[in-house]
Amino acid sequence: MSSAAELRTGETAAPARECTYAQALFEATCQEMERDPSVFVMGLGVDDPRGIHGTTLGLAGRFGADRCFDTPLAEDAMTGVAVGAALAGMRPVHVHERVDFLLLCMNQLVNVAAKARYTWAGAVQVPMTVRAAVGRSWGQGPQHSQALHAFFAHVPGLKVAVPATPHDAKGCLAAAIRDDDPVIVMESRMLYRVSGVVPEAPYAVPFGRARVLAPGDDVTIVGVSHMALESLRARERLAAAGVSAEVIDPVTLTPLDVGTLAASAARTGRLLVVDNGWVGCGLGAEIVASVVEALQDGGAPRVARMGFAPSPCPTTRPLEDLFYPSAAGIAARAFALVTGEARAFPRAEEAGHEVAAFRGPF
Numbered sequence: 001m002s003s004a005a006e007l008r009t010g011e012t013a014a015p016a017r018e019c020t021y022a023q024a025l026f027e028a029t030c031q032e033m034e035r036d037p038s039v040f041v042m043g044l045g046v047d048d049p050r051g052i053h054g055t056t057l058g059l060a061g062r063f064g065a066d067r068c069f070d071t072p073l074a075e076d077a078m079t080g081v082a083v084g085a086a087l088a089g090m091r092p093v094h095v096h097e098r099v100d101f102l103l104l105c106m107n108q109l110v111n112v113a114a115k116a117r118y119t120w121a122g123a124v125q126v127p128m129t130v131r132a133a134v135g136r137s138w139g140q141g142p143q144h145s146q147a148l149h150a151f152f153a154h155v156p157g158l159k160v161a162v163p164a165t166p167h168d169a170k171g172c173l174a175a176a177i178r179d180d181d182p183v184i185v186m187e188s189r190m191l192y193r194v195s196g197v198v199p200e201a202p203y204a205v206p207f208g209r210a211r212v213l214a215p216g217d218d219v220t221i222v223g224v225s226h227m228a229l230e231s232l233r234a235r236e237r238l239a240a241a242g243v244s245a246e247v248i249d250p251v252t253l254t255p256l257d258v259g260t261l262a263a264s265a266a267r268t269g270r271l272l273v274v275d276n277g278w279v280g281c282g283l284g285a286e287i288v289a290s291v292v293e294a295l296q297d298g299g300a301p302r303v304a305r306m307g308f309a310p311s312p313c314p315t316t317r318p319l320e321d322l323f324y325p326s327a328a329g330i331a332a333r334a335f336a337l338v339t340g341e342a343r344a345f346p347r348a349e350e351a352g353h354e355v356a357a358f359r360g361p362f
Contacts, residue, residue, distance in 0.1 A: 020166060102152075131173070134188045149224075164229060164249045210249065266301065271301045
């Protein structure tokens with residue numbers, strides 16, 4: 001990803017410096033813990049030698065065991081601890097190695113954290129951040145590869161961020177920690193080792209502002225989370241076929257920047273949404289509906305959606321390759337949307353270092 005694309009909105013003007021997505025998350029955490037003593041980190045494995053893919057590595061030694069500590073395998077109870085701490089004025093960052101286990105916290109997140117400000121007429125706030133890793137790492141299977149962001153984006157009172165670049169990973173996490181409402185930050189495991197431009201100084205990325213990663217004229221491709229990266233790869237294939245694609249990363253799902261998405265779709269006349277989750281009742285449908293509603297009086301675009309295949313995630317690599325959208329598949333769908341013709345694009349082994357060999361649950 002180009003540095004120009006990552007800094008397009010101009011939140012910062014520091015000299016270019018590259019680091020990985022995981023390093024960006026670590027840096028944001030350190031800077032926020034240094035800035036605000038009420039910030040602490042908790043979660044299963046946050047203080048172990050691997051430190052959640054390096055994102056929490058060394059925090060316990062740097063800030064002490066009272067500000068970075070391991071938790072029992074009791075997601076519901078520990079989420080209650082985080083909610084209580086937030087109500088008491090602290091700013092907890094609760095880290096989950098996999099988003100799948102947020103299902104065990106649904107009562108605390110949906111019925112308590114999300115509703116507290118409303119229930120108590122604004123007298124209380126719940127400034128907690130929940131970090132959760134989404135799918136794919138080869139061999140994770142049906143219970144460790146789900147992407148459940150649509151569940152949480154459906155709930156008023158919860159903000160959901162899905163940053164796709166290291167720049168936005170750092171900025172979104174900082175913004176989440178500073179926010180007075182509960183924020184869920186979804187992180188694709190496929191992004192942890194992706195590098196990009198990240199200023200060293202602290203900064204926050206505003207929620208509700210999409211990022212145009214690459215300009216184009218013929219079709220708008222909205223890629224959610226890791227699908228933004230696959231959409232950029234698809235754009236290269238489309239360019240070789242004479243199709244100009246604009247790729248947009250929504251960055252946050254709630255709030256969603258409908259204005260930027262609608263303006264692009266109105267100009268190109270075509271909208272393809274590639275979700276990092278299942279298509280049915282997913283974020284793709286919400287984005288399409290929001291854009292069509294915004295443009296219904298001025299010519300709505302032709303639309304299409306892509307996402308996970310409608311099944312639990314398979315374990316074997318060949319079936320995984322069919323389950324997840326690929327750059328080749330995205331290019332083919334966008335090409336058909338623009339030209340009305342079917343065309344196959346060659347599939348290449350592009351994931352490389354992004355797909356780590358499965359070596360057990362951690």
